[in-house]
Amino acid sequence: MWPIVKAVTAFFDGLIGLFGGMHPFVGLSVVSILTGAVMLVVWKFTSNQKAIAAAKSKISAYIYEIRIFQEDMGLQMAAQRKAFLANMKYLSLAVPPLIVVLLPVVAILVQLDVRYERRPLLPGESTLLKVMVSESVDPGDVTLEVPAGIAISALPVRIPREHEVDWRLRAENEGEYDLQITVAGETVTKRIVVGDKITKIAEGRDQAGILAVWLAPAEKPIPKGSAFQAISFQYPDRDTKAWGYSLHWLLVFFVVSVLFGFAIKGVVGVEV
Amino acid sequence: MARLKGTGGWGGQIAPGSVPAPRGLFFLVALVALFAATPAPVDAYIGPGAGFAFLSSFAVFFVTFVLAMASILLWPIRFLWKLIFKKRAPKTDTERVVIVGLDGLDPNYCRKYMDEGKMPNFEELAESGDFQQLETVMPAMSPVAWSSFATGVDPSRHNQFDFLNRDPKTYLPDLASVFIGNVSRTLNLGKYKIPLGKPVIRMLRKSVPFWRILGDYGIFSHVLRVPITFPPEKHKGVLLSAMCVPDLKGSQGTFTYYTDDESELGEATGGVRYRIKKVNDIVEAYVPGPENSMSKDNEELREPFKIKIDEAKGVAHFEFNGEKFTLKPKEYSPWIRTAFKPGLGIKVWGLVRFYVMEMTPHFKLYVSPVQIDPEKPAMPISHPAYYSTYLSKLQGSYATLGFCEDTWGLNERVIDEQAFLEQAWLTHEEREKMFFNALSQCRKGLLVCVFDGTDRIQHMFHRYKLDDHPANQGQDTEVHKGAIDNLYERMDEMLGRIMRITEKDKKTVLMVMSDHGFTQFARGFNLNSWLVENGYMYMKDGGTDCSDWFRGVDWSKTKAYSFGLTGIYLNIKGREGQGIVEPGEEAQALRREIKEKLSGLRDSERNNDVAITEVFITNELYDGPYVGNGPDLLPGFNHNYRQSWAAAVGKADGRVIHDNPKAWSGDHCTDWRLVPGILFSSKRLVRENPCIIDMSASVLDLFGIAAPRHMQGRSFFRPDQTEERREPTPQEKIANG
Structure with missing residues (x-):
């Protein structure tokens, strides 16, 4: 599974990398537009287009009915009820295509999430590295080796009861670094990114299952049976501004993909 | 140094043995969990299709809620307004009047079929209420008679004497009921002339229809397809126009016929014949639309179509205006929406039906007149203007042309009797849907609906009732011999369904009427x-x-x-x-x-x-x-x-x-005394010899409203009283001998 995840991730690396020097929302918007277009086509072929058109027509009709019989409370209420039921029917028609597009869209969202939800550390910022090990090893034996550009700013804190050992790290120079963590003769790495570019970042690395690798595509999972249970640290939230306002990437994704979809739905001939 | 948050992305401590998932992802997972309860919030994040579904649904909830609140809040104001300013009719024992107009239904046929037991529902209505001949007006034709029905006056007062009137200066014909003028001012812009304003569409029928009088008393009217109601006039209620609504070409119905049989080409009344060529089983042609009034050349707008003929399977595959559909010979397509594009992004929407008359040896195709699309009407065909849209959204596309049963198509033999009958019944089914929907909505007030397939079928199939009719020469005289019998029986079946609904309400008066009868031509x-x-x-x-x-x-x-x-x-x-x-x-x-x-x-x-x-x-x-x-x-x-x-x-x-x-x-364009219409009423008539002019006064009377002085008709639900009696018109004097 990992090679597929890796390929998908590489594709997003390449695509978003094209807009590396630009505002973060440029790349995000391109992905949103492409997603909008592709999902619209998928929607077309996985939904019952005739039934959706019919349900929409009925909803419109009942809203007209509310207008036409505005002086007749009984008919008004009946029209409201019919509009509600037609609306429910319309929503139910969205379920089958929703199920079809759910997984690919989740995969896309995860790819965006690892790039836009948080940002890399900036030189001078600190973070807390947590290493969880299995019960069979002593957390006191865990060692950490950091490359140049990353400094250990405090002595490790070991919590044997939790099988945990923590280090405080400080970013010193821009770059992508691999921390080397060793215990019982086994060494694993954990990537840490320092800088201000849009790139995939992973806060944690653990023994993920086959499906879970889709949810953590930035770094390969720790092999099953490893003495390491999980390695993690925290990146700061990304605060992206557009026209002076902080905008969450998910909102941008939603608005851009929906607006683009709306703009081309006539061209594609899709009933949504 | 930037401060790092001490909690996980979703606000909690990182659990032992776990790795913090991305925050957005958690949100997504939460949404997926929510999916079980309602799909709506998840939709918002699953691409534009579902995003629209979510947004639209929300908008629907919002709009319906706002409208409901508005109507609840405004109700006391409306009530007070009506109480203070509106005329009120005295209370009567009638709260609802339902008039079923069956254009051209003949009293002699009705009596015959009732005697034969073929119209049990009409029989029942006659026995429990009344059945009389309904005197029509001279000239005995639909636009004239239905105008008298609506206004309660004779032709010299409503100004309708025929379908056509002439321009006395040029001796050339004009439509008698409506004037459709061009836009007086245009802006020239390159090859375009942009109209500055709307074209003038003016009703030429005079006097006041009785539903407007009912509206003055706060009574709501549903008026469906009553002839000579185009352009639609404002009143309290809804109205869908009928007879004299033009097609998109501005004519009263222009069919198009395509054939590769040279012997069938030539001029046609009521339509156009085109020569087509079949190349490798492909036929390409176009549906002619209206003239482009935005172009300086006024060229005809056209919408091309392509047909792939599959002789082995005996079907024709159509591609038209982005739609693909397949037809067998002798099969109507559903209404196909088409957009003619005069330019500048403007679209003029129409509806057509296709009918393959023959596949081999010659390919013959009939296309109905291009109807105004009621969903996006090029000109107003209803009151309020969105009522036609409402009906289209509710029940699907429907015919809007005044004469939508293509009598000229059959007269010119571009379609046969079977095709005509199918077309007429398809149209009738559309009307039935409208009518029964309105019946369910009309609990008080007036509902009047005219079904005119009854007229068209009788026009086209009367020859089967007369063995030596000249139109029988060389034509079938057997297959559709029962078309008129079947028509009356189907009307009876429909009446049965109506009666089952109306008889539950003792305050409903049901009337079934026609504007004239029928005879041979x-x-x-x-x-x-x-x-x-x-x-x-x-x-x-x-x-x-x-x-x-x-x-x-x-x-x-x-x-x-x-x-x-x-x-x-x-x-x-x-x-x-x-x-x-x-x-x-x-x-x-x-x-x-x-x-x-x-x-x-x-x-x-x-x-x-x-x-x-x-x-x-x-x-x-x-x-x-x-x-x-x-x-x-x-x-x-x-x-x-x-x-x-x-x-x-x-x-x-x-x-x-x-x-x-x-x-x-x-x-029926004969001496009016020979072709009276019918009047069946669930309420017994008090006066004999009712005339179509009396209908409006009678309906007003049922609601307790006195007929205005200009109205010549008198209620047949009350005996003549001295103060109400007016001098009979010469027509009445003649009719009464």
Whole structure:
């Protein structure tokens, strides 16, 4: 599974990398537009287009009915009820295509999430590295080796009861670094990114299952049976501004993909 | 140094042995969990399709909620407004009146089929209520009679004498009921001329329909497809226009016929025939649309289509306006929406049906007239304007053309009887849906709906009822012999369904009526030829014939002329463009002279039958303010006779009386006394000899409203009282002997 995840991730690396020097929302918007277009086509072929058109027509009709019989409370209420039921029917028609597009869209969202939800550390910022090990090893034996550009700013804190050992790290120079963590003769790495570019970042690395690798595509999972249970640290939230306002990437994704979809739905001939 | 948050992305501590998932992802997972409860929030994040679904649904909830709140809050204000400012009718025992108009249903057929037990529901209604003949007006035709129905006045007061009127200055025809003008000001922009304003569409029927009077008293009316309601007039209620609503070309229905059979090409009345070529089983052609009024050249707008013929499977695959569909021979397509594009991104929406008449050896295709799309009407066809859209959204596309059953298609034999019948019944089903929907909504007030398939089917299938009808020559006389019987039986079945609904409510009065009856049209009478023969009309070449719309007529000698289905006009000085007859005594003397000569005229070629029972001088029959707009003389044709097809379009052809070989073989444009309509009522009539003019006053009376003084009709639900009695019209005097 990992090679597929890796390929998908590489594709997003390449695509978003094209807009590396630009505002973060440029790349995000391109992905949103492409997603909008592709999902619209998928929607077309996985939904019952005739039934959706019919349900929409009925909803419109009942809203007209509310207008036409505005002086007749009984008919008004009946029209409201019919509009509600037609609306429910319309929503139910969205379920089958929703199920079809759910997984690919989740995969896309995860790819965006690892790039836009948080940002890399900036030189001078600190973070807390947590290493969880299995019960069979002593957390006191865990060692950490950091490359140049990353400094250990405090002595490790070991919590044997939790099988945990923590280090405080400080970013010193821009770059992508691999921390080397060793215990019982086994060494694993954990990537840490320092800088201000849009790139995939992973806060944690653990023994993920086959499906879970889709949810953590930035770094390969720790092999099953490893003495390491999980390695993690925290990146700061990304605060992206557009026209002076902080905008969450998910909102941008939603608005851009929906607006683009709306703009081309006539061209594609899709009933949504 | 930036401060790192001490908690996980979703606000909690990182659990031992776990890795913090991305925050957005958690949100997504939460949404997926929510999915089980309601799909809506998840939709918002699953691409644009679902995003729209979510947004639209939210908008629907929001709009319906706002509208509900608004109507609840406004209700007391409305109530007070009505209480203070609106006229109120006294309480009566009638809260709802349902009028089912079955155009052309004939009392003699009804009686016959009831006697035979084929119309049990009509029988039941007659027994529990009433059944009488409903006297019609002269001329006995739908636009005239339904106008009298709506207004309660005779033709000289509502200004409708025929489908067509003439421009007296040019002798050329105009629609009698509506004026459709061009936009007066345009802006020239390159190849375009942009209209600055809307075209003038003006109703020419005068007087006031009774549903407007009901509205003054706060009574809501549903008026569906009553003839001569285009353009729609405002009133309290809803209205869908009917007869005289044009197609997108602006005509009263222009079919298109495509064939590769050379023998079938040529001119056609009511349509256009096109030659097509089948190349490698592919046919490419176009549906002709309206003229492009935005273009300086006014060129015809066209929408191309492509057909792939699969002879092995016996089907034709169509591609039209982005839609793909497949038809077998003798099968109608559903309504296909088409957009004609005059430019600047504007679209004019229409509806057509396709019908493959034949696949091999020749490919023959019929396309219905391009109807105004009721969902996006190019001109208003309903009140309120969005009512047509509402109906379209509710029940799907439907025919909007005034004459949507293509009688000319069958007359010209581009479709056969089966195709015509299917078309008529498809249209009828659309009307039924509208009617029953309105019936469910109309709990108080008026519902009137006219079904005109009854008229069209009788026009086209009457020949089957007369063995020696000239139209039977060389045509089928067996397959559709029962078309009219079936029509009456189906109307009875529909009435049964209506009665099951209305009989539950004791405050409902149900009336089933027709505007006229029917008779055979076996012989055509060319009034122009008769006028030529008798020295009232002259040709420039000294001959006896003139072509359409009087081309070749010498107006300097002509005293009288005829066109349309109903009458003779005098060529009066000062009124007509080249008039020669002095108005006043000379004109009246001429009227009397022609009346005398024509009344009782016999057909020597057909048993010496009387062809014209009596000719009526219009200004002696009627005295309303518009009497001068109608024909000067109204010939009352006998059974079997009617104005000939040629004379109807202003032709003289040297033959006065001749056979009618057209499929349009039944008619009612005769002496009105021969073709009364029907009136079935769940409430017993108090007065006998009801007339269609009385309908409006009777409905007003049911709601406790006195008929206004201008109305000539009187309620047949109450005996005449001295103060209400008015002088009978000459037509009534004649009708009553």
